[in-house]
Amino acid sequence: MLGEDGLQKWVFYIPVVFLCLFFVVPVALTSVWSVFERTTFWMEPGFTFFAYQNFFTSARAENYLFSMIHSAWAVLISFVLGFPIAVFVRRRVPRVAQHRVILLFILPFMISELVRVFAMRPVLGRYGIINNFLMQIGIINEPITVILFSPLGVIIGDVLSFLPFMVFAGFLSMEAVQNYIFEVCDDLGAGPVRTFRDVIVPLAAPGIFAGSVFIFVNGIGSALVPIILGGPGAVNAGLIVNQAIVALDFPLAMAISTIMIATLATLLLIGHRLFDLTKILEPIN
Amino acid sequence: MNQREFTRRALMQATAGAAALAALGRAGEAQAAEKLKLWAAGIHKVGAKDWSVMEAQAGIEIAYTTKSARADESIQKMVVGDGNKLFDAMTDNGGGMEDALASQKAIVPLDTSKIPNWKNILPAYHEGGAAAHSIRYEGKVYATPMISNADSMAYDYKKLGFHPDSWAVLFDAQFKGRAALQNDFGPTLTNMAIYLKQSGKIEIGDPSDMTPDEVKAVCQYLIDWKKKGQFRTFWDGFQNGVGILASGEVLVSSCWEPIQIIADRKTGDKADIRYGTMKEGHQVWNNILMLTKGGRARGADAAYYKLANLYLSPWFGARTLAGLGFGAQMTGVDEYINAHPKDFPPDKQKEIIDILTRKNARLAVKGNAWQNVFPKHLRAYQDWWSRLQAA
Numbered sequence: 001m002l003g004e005d006g007l008q009k010w011v012f013y014i015p016v017v018f019l020c021l022f023f024v025v026p027v028a029l030t031s032v033w034s035v036f037e038r039t040t041f042w043m044e045p046g047f048t049f050f051a052y053q054n055f056f057t058s059a060r061a062e063n064y065l066f067s068m069i070h071s072a073w074a075v076l077i078s079f080v081l082g083f084p085i086a087v088f089v090r091r092r093v094p095r096v097a098q099h100r101v102i103l104l105f106i107l108p109f110m111i112s113e114l115v116r117v118f119a120m121r122p123v124l125g126r127y128g129i130i131n132n133f134l135m136q137i138g139i140i141n142e143p144i145t146v147i148l149f150s151p152l153g154v155i156i157g158d159v160l161s162f163l164p165f166m167v168f169a170g171f172l173s174m175e176a177v178q179n180y181i182f183e184v185c186d187d188l189g190a191g192p193v194r195t196f197r198d199v200i201v202p203l204a205a206p207g208i209f210a211g212s213v214f215i216f217v218n219g220i221g222s223a224l225v226p227i228i229l230g231g232p233g234a235v236n237a238g239l240i241v242n243q244a245i246v247a248l249d250f251p252l253a254m255a256i257s258t259i260m261i262a263t264l265a266t267l268l269l270i271g272h273r274l275f276d277l278t279k280i281l282e283p284i285n
Numbered sequence: 286m287n288q289r290e291f292t293r294r295a296l297m298q299a300t301a302g303a304a305a306l307a308a309l310g311r312a313g314e315a316q317a318a319e320k321l322k323l324w325a326a327g328i329h330k331v332g333a334k335d336w337s338v339m340e341a342q343a344g345i346e347i348a349y350t351t352k353s354a355r356a357d358e359s360i361q362k363m364v365v366g367d368g369n370k371l372f373d374a375m376t377d378n379g380g381g382m383e384d385a386l387a388s389q390k391a392i393v394p395l396d397t398s399k400i401p402n403w404k405n406i407l408p409a410y411h412e413g414g415a416a417a418h419s420i421r422y423e424g425k426v427y428a429t430p431m432i433s434n435a436d437s438m439a440y441d442y443k444k445l446g447f448h449p450d451s452w453a454v455l456f457d458a459q460f461k462g463r464a465a466l467q468n469d470f471g472p473t474l475t476n477m478a479i480y481l482k483q484s485g486k487i488e489i490g491d492p493s494d495m496t497p498d499e500v501k502a503v504c505q506y507l508i509d510w511k512k513k514g515q516f517r518t519f520w521d522g523f524q525n526g527v528g529i530l531a532s533g534e535v536l537v538s539s540c541w542e543p544i545q546i547i548a549d550r551k552t553g554d555k556a557d558i559r560y561g562t563m564k565e566g567h568q569v570w571n572n573i574l575m576l577t578k579g580g581r582a583r584g585a586d587a588a589y590y591k592l593a594n595l596y597l598s599p600w601f602g603a604r605t606l607a608g609l610g611f612g613a614q615m616t617g618v619d620e621y622i623n624a625h626p627k628d629f630p631p632d633k634q635k636e637i638i639d640i641l642t643r644k645n646a647r648l649a650v651k652g653n654a655w656q657n658v659f660p661k662h663l664r665a666y667q668d669w670w671s672r673l674q675a676a
Contacts, residue, residue: 041360041389042364059671063671063674118528121528121532126533145517231516233670233675234519246356248356248663
C-alpha cells in the first residue's frame with residue numbers, strides 16, 4: 001500500500017499523465033494519420049505526403065494564411081483596446097474592487113458564443129443599429145457594407161469574442177509592474193506614453209503574449225465567426241479542417257491539424273525565447 | 286367539510302384516479318409496442334415538437350437521437366464507429382448515402398411487401414424511374430423515401446418587382462452585393478452546373494457527377510463573379526440562410542425551400558420572399574430511412590416497417606408538405622387533404638396547393654439533376670471549392 005509520502009509523490013505525476021493522454025498521444029496520432037492513405041470512406045496505414053502536398057498546392061494554404069493574418073489583426077486590436085483597460089483597472093481602481101471589475105469581463109462568456117456572434121448581425125448589418133444610427137445623424141447616406149460579411153467583419157467578431165482574454169492576461173501580467181515603478185517613472189520625468197511603451201509593456205510582455213496566443217488560437221480555430229460574419233466562402237483553419245472531414249478526407253484534416261500544431265508550437269517557442277513565458281507565473285510565486 | 290370542498294376534493298380524487306388508470310394503460314401499451322432506436326434529423330417528424338404523434342401513428346415506441354445532415358457523421362458512426370450498436374434505423378440523403386452504407390454492409394436490404402403503403406410510392410421510385418437509384422444498391426431496395434425537394438432560389442418579390450425564372454438573376458449586375466449562395470459545394474456546384482450547361486455557357490456532361498475539368502470551369506465562373514463583388518456571402522446553416530433573407534441583406538439567394546418559408550413568415554408585410562422555378566433546372570434530392578445491420582440483428586424489422594409505412598402514408602405526406610414544404614413520396618396526398626378539412630382548413634389548403642404547384646413545376650423541369658453525395662471526382666470538387674473560397 002502507498003503511504004502518505006508515496007501518494008504525494010505520485011500526485012506530482014498527474015499533470016505528466018494528463019499531458020501525455022490529452023496532448024502528446026493525440027498529437028502523435030494526428031501526425032501519423034496525416035501520412036496515411038485516403039480510402040473512399042476512411043483511411044488505411046501507409047506513408048504518403050499527398051495530404052501535405054494537396055494543402056500547399058490547393059488554395060488551402062492561402063486560406064490558412066489569410067486566417068492567420070485576420071487573427072493577427074484581431075490580436076493587435078485587442079491589445080490596443082484591452083491592455084489599457086487592464087492597466088487602468090490595476091492603476092486606478094481600488095485594490096479591493098479590482099477583481100470584481102475584472103469579473104465583469106467574464107459576463108459575456110455566460111452567453112453561448114453562437115448567440116454572442118449571431119447578435120452582431122443586427123448590429124453590423126446593412127439595416128443594422130450602426131448603419132441606422134449613422135444614417136439618422138446624417139454622417140452617411142448609404143449603409144456601410146464592409147463591416148459585415150467581409151474580412152473586417154471577421155476581425156470585429158474575433159475582437160468582440162476574445163477581447164476578455166487580453167484583459168485577463170494583461171491584468172495578471174500587471175502584477176509584475178509594482179506601483180513604485182510608476183512613481184520612479186514620474187520622478188524621472190517620463191510621460192505616460194513613454195512609461196507605457198518603455199516600462200509597462202516590456203514588464204508585462206509575457207502576459208500580453210499569453211493573451212495574444214489565446215486570441216490567435218481562437219481566431220484561426222473557431223469556426224463560428226467566419227461562418228456567421230464572414231464574406232462569401234470565408235474560412236479559417238478550423239473551418240478548413242472541418243470541410244476536409246465533411247468531404248471524408250481524413251488524412252488532409254489530420255495534415256492541416258498537424259500544420260496548425262506546428263504553427264502554434266513555433267509561435268510559443270519564439271514567444272518563450274523573446275519573453276520567457278515562465279515569468280507569467282512569477283507574481284504568483 | 287362543506288359541499289364546495291367536498292365536490293372539489295372528490296373531483297380531484299376522481300381525476301387523479303382516472304389519470305393514474307390512463308397512465309397505467311399507456312404504460313401497458315408502450316410495453317407492448319415495438320421499440321425502434323432511431324437516428325434521424327428533426328425535420329423527419331410531423332405533428333408535435335417531439336416524436337409522440339409519430340409514435341402514436343406508427344404504433345411503435347421511438348428512442349430518438351438527433352442527427353445532422355453531414356455525410357461524414359453518418360460514415361464515421363456507421364462504418365468505423367459504433368452506430369450499428371446504437372441505432373436500429375437511420376435517415377440520410379438518398380442518391381449516394383444508401384450506396385455507401387450498403388457497400389460497407391452497415392445497412393440491410395428491405396422486404397417491401399411488409400410495407401403496405403409501398404403500393405402508394407411515387408412512380409419515380411419504381412424500377413427504371415428517375416429516383417429509383419436513390420433507394421437501391423445493386424438492384425435491391427435498401428431504403429424508404431421520406432421527403433424530397435428540388436432546391437431553387439428565394440427572392441424578395443417586393444424589392445425585385447418581377448418573378449425570376451433563371452439562375453442568371455444571381456449574376457445580374459443590379460443585384461451586385463445582394464446575392465448569396467449556399468456554402469456547400471454539393472448543391473451549389475450542381476445547381477450552377479445545371480445553369481451553365483442549360484444556358485450553353487459551359488459544356489457539361491452530367492451536372493451531378495462532373496469531371497475535374499468541368500468542376501474547374503464552373504468554379505472559375507463563380508470565382509470571376511466573386512471577384513466582381515457579386516456575392517454578399519455564402520450562407521451556412523438554416524438560421525443563417527433565413528437571417529440574410531429576412532434582414533434584407535440579400536435579395537436573391539440559392540437555398541432550401543424551408544428557408545424561404547420561414548424567412549417569409551418572419552418578415553411579414555415588410556418583404557415578400559418567394560421561391561422560384563428556374564427554367565434551367567434544379568438539384569433534386571430526397572431523404573431516406575434505412576434499417577441498420579444492428580437493427581436487424583436485434584429484431585427491429587417490424588418496428589422499422591411500421592415507421593416506413595407511416596412515412597409512405599398520405600397522413601405524413603400531407604403534414605410534411607403543410608409544415609416545411611417538403612415533397613410527399615406517395616400518391617393520394619391531394620385526396621387526403623380534401624378529405625380532412627378539419628386538419629387542413631381552406632386557407633391552409635390553398636397554401637399547400639400553392640407549394641405543391643410550385644414544387645411540381647420545379648420537378649417537371651427537364652434540366653434537373655439528382656443530388657450525388659459522393660461524385661466520382663470528389664477531390665476535384667473539394668479542391669476547387671477551396672480555390673473559390675480563397676478568391
